[in-house]
Amino acid sequence: MSAVYDPAASTITGVAPVSGATTLNTETLARALAATPGANAWEVEVLSDEQAQLYVIGDAVESRRTVVNRSSHATIFNLHAPHASGAEGQNGAQPASQAMGRAELSLLAEDAANPDRLTARLADGVTMASLTDNPPYTLPKPSEYAFPMPPLVDPVLQRDAAGALDRARVQLEVAVAAQPNVSLSSAEFFATRRERSFRNSQGVRGSYQETEVFLDLVLIASDRGNSAEMHAELKRRRLEDLQIAGTVAAYATFARHSLYATTPSTARGPVILSGEALANFFSPLAFSSGNPILTQTSAQAAYQHLSRFSVGDFITGDEPRGDRLNLSSDPLRPYGVRSYRFDADGLPATEVALIENGVLRRQWADARYAAYLGVTPTGQTGNLAVGRGSASLDALRALDGAPVYEIVSFSAFGPDPVTGDFTAEIRLGYQHDATGVRPIKGGSLTGNIFTALQDVRFSANAYTDGVYYGPAAARFGDLSVAGS
Amino acid sequence: MAETLEEVTGSLVAELEARFPYAAALISNASGVQIGDNGNEQEASEEAPSRGVVFTVYDGGAFVEYGTSDLALESLARNVRDWASGVRRQPGGPPIIGGGHATIVGAATRDFATPMQIDPASVPLTEKLAMLRDLQQRAQARDQRIVQARTQYTDRTQETTYIGRGRSLRQRVTRVIVGLLIAVSDGGQVRYHFAQSSGTGGYELARMDDATIAATAETALRLLAAERIQPGEYDIVTDATISGVIAHECFGHGVELDLFPKGRARAEQYVNKQVAAPAVQMYDDPSLTGAIGSYFFDDEGELARPTQILRDGVLIRPISDFASATFASGVHTANGRRQDFSRKVYARMSNTFFARDAAGPDAAAMIAGVERGVYLRQAESGMEDPMGWGIQVTAHYGEEIANGALTGRLFAPVGVSGYVPDLLQSVNSVGSDFELFAGNCGKGHKEFVTVSCGGPHLRMKARLG
Numbered sequence: 001m002s003a004v005y006d007p008a009a010s011t012i013t014g015v016a017p018v019s020g021a022t023t024l025n026t027e028t029l030a031r032a033l034a035a036t037p038g039a040n041a042w043e044v045e046v047l048s049d050e051q052a053q054l055y056v057i058g059d060a061v062e063s064r065r066t067v068v069n070r071s072s073h074a075t076i077f078n079l080h081a082p083h084a085s086g087a088e089g090q091n092g093a094q095p096a097s098q099a100m101g102r103a104e105l106s107l108l109a110e111d112a113a114n115p116d117r118l119t120a121r122l123a124d125g126v127t128m129a130s131l132t133d134n135p136p137y138t139l140p141k142p143s144e145y146a147f148p149m150p151p152l153v154d155p156v157l158q159r160d161a162a163g164a165l166d167r168a169r170v171q172l173e174v175a176v177a178a179q180p181n182v183s184l185s186s187a188e189f190f191a192t193r194r195e196r197s198f199r200n201s202q203g204v205r206g207s208y209q210e211t212e213v214f215l216d217l218v219l220i221a222s223d224r225g226n227s228a229e230m231h232a233e234l235k236r237r238r239l240e241d242l243q244i245a246g247t248v249a250a251y252a253t254f255a256r257h258s259l260y261a262t263t264p265s266t267a268r269g270p271v272i273l274s275g276e277a278l279a280n281f282f283s284p285l286a287f288s289s290g291n292p293i294l295t296q297t298s299a300q301a302a303y304q305h306l307s308r309f310s311v312g313d314f315i316t317g318d319e320p321r322g323d324r325l326n327l328s329s330d331p332l333r334p335y336g337v338r339s340y341r342f343d344a345d346g347l348p349a350t351e352v353a354l355i356e357n358g359v360l361r362r363q364w365a366d367a368r369y370a371a372y373l374g375v376t377p378t379g380q381t382g383n384l385a386v387g388r389g390s391a392s393l394d395a396l397r398a399l400d401g402a403p404v405y406e407i408v409s410f411s412a413f414g415p416d417p418v419t420g421d422f423t424a425e426i427r428l429g430y431q432h433d434a435t436g437v438r439p440i441k442g443g444s445l446t447g448n449i450f451t452a453l454q455d456v457r458f459s460a461n462a463y464t465d466g467v468y469y470g471p472a473a474a475r476f477g478d479l480s481v482a483g484s
Numbered sequence: 485m486a487e488t489l490e491e492v493t494g495s496l497v498a499e500l501e502a503r504f505p506y507a508a509a510l511i512s513n514a515s516g517v518q519i520g521d522n523g524n525e526q527e528a529s530e531e532a533p534s535r536g537v538v539f540t541v542y543d544g545g546a547f548v549e550y551g552t553s554d555l556a557l558e559s560l561a562r563n564v565r566d567w568a569s570g571v572r573r574q575p576g577g578p579p580i581i582g583g584g585h586a587t588i589v590g591a592a593t594r595d596f597a598t599p600m601q602i603d604p605a606s607v608p609l610t611e612k613l614a615m616l617r618d619l620q621q622r623a624q625a626r627d628q629r630i631v632q633a634r635t636q637y638t639d640r641t642q643e644t645t646y647i648g649r650g651r652s653l654r655q656r657v658t659r660v661i662v663g664l665l666i667a668v669s670d671g672g673q674v675r676y677h678f679a680q681s682s683g684t685g686g687y688e689l690a691r692m693d694d695a696t697i698a699a700t701a702e703t704a705l706r707l708l709a710a711e712r713i714q715p716g717e718y719d720i721v722t723d724a725t726i727s728g729v730i731a732h733e734c735f736g737h738g739v740e741l742d743l744f745p746k747g748r749a750r751a752e753q754y755v756n757k758q759v760a761a762p763a764v765q766m767y768d769d770p771s772l773t774g775a776i777g778s779y780f781f782d783d784e785g786e787l788a789r790p791t792q793i794l795r796d797g798v799l800i801r802p803i804s805d806f807a808s809a810t811f812a813s814g815v816h817t818a819n820g821r822r823q824d825f826s827r828k829v830y831a832r833m834s835n836t837f838f839a840r841d842a843a844g845p846d847a848a849a850m851i852a853g854v855e856r857g858v859y860l861r862q863a864e865s866g867m868e869d870p871m872g873w874g875i876q877v878t879a880h881y882g883e884e885i886a887n888g889a890l891t892g893r894l895f896a897p898v899g900v901s902g903y904v905p906d907l908l909q910s911v912n913s914v915g916s917d918f919e920l921f922a923g924n925c926g927k928g929h930k931e932f933v934t935v936s937c938g939g940p941h942l943r944m945k946a947r948l949g
Contacts, residue, residue: 049826051826053828055828057745057746057811058745058746058747060545060546061545061546062546062547062807062811063546063547063548063549063807063828064546064548064549065548065549065550065551065828066549066550066551066567067550067551067552067825067826068551068552068553068554068563069536069551069552069553069826070553070554071534071553101526101528102527102528103528103529103530104529104530105529105530106530106534108535108553109553109554109555109556110555113556127609128528128529128609129528131528131609131610131613132519132526132527132528132613133526134524134525134526135524135525183747185746185747185748186746186748216928216930218746218748220747220748220871227747227871228871228872229748229871229872231928233928233929233930258872266715266716285929304522304524304631304632305631305632305667305669305674306631306632306667306674308673308674411867411869411874411876412865412866412867412876414864414865414878416864416897418667418674418675418676419673419674419675421712421896421897422897423878423897423898423899423949424876424899425867425869425874425875425876425899425901427869427874441872441874442874442901442902442903443901443947443949444715444876444899444901444947444949445949446712446715446899446949480712480715480949481715481949482715482716482899482901482947482948482949483715483947484947
């Protein structure tokens with residue numbers, strides 16, 4: 001770990017600063033907000049990103065990009081008498097005597113350059129906040145403890161992001177060359193160095209640096225005039241965590257298998273999700289979707305009457321028959337993609353057990369919804385840690401007479417965040433039956449996140465995609481496949 | 485007299501043009517407001533403003549770019565020159581594409597702006613909040629089982645200036661969206677339905693009539709009794725949202741020319757070949773007045789114009805950006821778009837749709853022709869598979885059709901999957917109606933741009949699950 005923690009300043013030192021001046025810093029904004037009438041409470045955040053991007057088609061560079069992006073954000077809260085049709089009291093009870101409005105502004109460098117302009121922009125924010133009514137709550141105060149400091153910086157990326165990407169490209173080419181019948185279609189590498197600074201009107205302040213690397217990879221397998229692709233999107237904090245050789249080997253194998261995959265038969269019964277597919281089940285990538293488990297375990301959903309279960313309830317409705325789910329939010333995981341020191345409200349990162357033995361133990365709550373429900377805030381969610389089981393992969397794949405499908409990749413897994421219902425096209429999977437194993441693709445898997453967890457067995461093997469940390473596979477007892 | 489950002493940028497582009505086969509810059513500025521109201525909570529925020537500039541050069545082998553939010557003129561010039569000093573001309577690459585561009589006469593700056601009746605920037609926030617609160621209250625009052633009626637309003641104005649290729653273009657595109665989500669509960673489960681009104685235009689678009697609110701609430705309540713569909717092959721009738729997502733996923737993503745040199749598009753082998761039923765016509769058109777995916781020129785200064793992708797079921801033309809037209813030697817269409825200055829340009833869709841058949845049937849007539857099937861409504865999402873030609877589209881719900889009539893039995897959600905040519909060659913009826921719907925489109929799970937998709941009702945066969 002290259003960083004040194006300085007608790008007095010709540011900053012990381014010992015790593016190279018992001019180059020260039022941040023023209024609008026938290027100090028400038030804090031001073032301006034403190035002098036702004038009607039800004040009864042506020043939060044400010046300054047983000048400074050430097051990014052190198054490398055785009056490759058086959059063995060040629062298609063594009064190189066350098067991006068410098070600095071942005072400053074202010075959230076202004078204004079207390080006022082409720083408007084005529086304004087907010088109810090906390091917990092939706094009686095009309096409140098006071099309402100709190102909230103407005104978010106993004107401030108540009110030119111706002112900082114001109115004090116009169118900054119004053120006017122902040123006054124606009126107060127006006128905007130004064131027009132909206134919400135139940136009031138109090139922003140977090142400084143913790144008596146320093147913010148925790150999970151390691152978030154890759155010194156390799158911190159030192160020379162563009163150079164690191166060039167070396168990663170070489171690693172990728174070597175890894176692909178080792179794969180028979182597979183070629184590199186395209187790859188996109190992004191390396192980001194970010195500095196984040198935060199202050200609020202209660203005196204919470206902090207800053208930290210982080211790095212991130214993203215790889216979008218497409219491999220094509222070809223054989224006798226037939227071609228098939230596999231697409232991977234990987235995000236990590238450290239370049240080494242992309243594990244390029246292993247990742248290429250795995251996806252190249254999938255691509256070769258995809259060449260001979262056939263459409264599965266329509267069936268209802270046991271289905272195994274493994275690797276990426278299981279990570280997507282707990283932490284969907286699909287842009288149009290939320291995460292049903294995180295939605296349904298949130299204080300916000302409870303406050304808004306959208307929850308399907310309460311604290312103390314089985315999340316599956318009925319008592320589960322197989323393994324019982326243990327799931328935590330863990331923003332402290334070293335180099336986890338969703339690890340942080342403090343959240344958007346300035347709450348310190350804390351690991352929180354949300355589901356234990358299949359039962360909702362606690363709702364995660366940001367500062368606002370914790371206040372609305374009268375519970376202790378947990379902060380925003382971090383990485384998802386899911387408890388492993390005891391089964392081997394072979395045991396999960398055991399036949400009970402009927403074939404067992406194992407899905408390793410979906411086209412897009414986008415469950416409904418409210419109901420938990422899902423239907424997702426199978427990009428690649430396998431059919432295990434008495435004759436052996438054969439690849440499948442096409443058709444779709446249908447079910448419901450919560451009812452699926454009523455009958456599940458988790459593997460003892462582990463898997464991570466940088467956000468999900470849990471079992472490598474799970475066998476669900478009763479799901480539907482729509483196929484031929 | 486102080487120089488402007490455009491003048492400094494123009495000077496820098498001229499310096500770069502002297503060294504490279506192609507150089508250009510795009511200055512972008514986005515602003516607007518987003519407000520929400522669920523009856524108990526209200527939000528008002530600036531709509532994620534972003535401001536920056538991106539400089540592009542083609543060095544003879546690759547497109548090299550520098551994007552920054554630092555627009556202070558002195559540091560901008562210094563930073564761009566520093567960056568450019570490290571870029572060298574490369575020998576041996578393909579020549580920059582020379583043909584197919586829309587012609588622009590003269591070097592004078594041309595300005596474009598979304599036509600509108602009421603500029604959203606001129607409407608006080610109080611009025612927007614009142615409009616949204618009224619909508620929220622009208623929706624909430626529809627039924628006691630409504631646990632939440634959530635309304636959202638967004639206006640966003642994107643100003644872009646393109647300087648390069650001897651042209652200087654400025655546009656101001658304003659998009660307005662009003663959304664309604666109604667969540668209902670029977671004491672046990674929670675279901676919801678949603679509606680949206682959107683387009684390029686002004687504040688005059690910010691409305692939703694009572695019939696739409698009533699239909700949204702009624703559908704949400706009906707969904708409390710929805711079942712999961714028995715997986716299998718069905719005759720389906722698709723509403724305009726489902727038709728649109730099928731178009732978008734099948735031969736929208738599938739014909740983005742940047743996929744061709746990557747060997748990712750099976751469509752490359754099917755240009756000028758039959759890929760859909762002869763009744764199927766499909767377009768991408770960024771020049772449609774009022775559609776939310778419209779613009780006047782793309783992010784590479786190419787003037788908006790329609791591209792016919794399918795004619796009589798035959799694939800005739802992909803959509804492209806500068807780089808893909810160069811590397812794949814294709815025709816340059818006006819589809820070079822980037823998420824913002826921090827992201828690369830790709831070949832991207834704008835408004836993508838199946839054309840209607842003016843003499844075709846209406847939805848009722850199509851349904852009347854189905855013995856056993858499903859009427860799919862309200863697209864939620866889709867995903868492309870340009871190489872395998874698989875497709876995934878998720879419908880919020882479907883309604884059973886039996887003996888030519890809707891039975892009232894609902895299924896939710898319903899997934900459509902299948903092989904693209906099988907799906908499109910099964911189209912046996914194209915409706916006379918036409919609608920477009922707003923959406924966000926990504927490349928994989930990133931690079932989001934605002935698009936629309938749509939078309940008429942279609943009737944075909946599909947695998948549902």
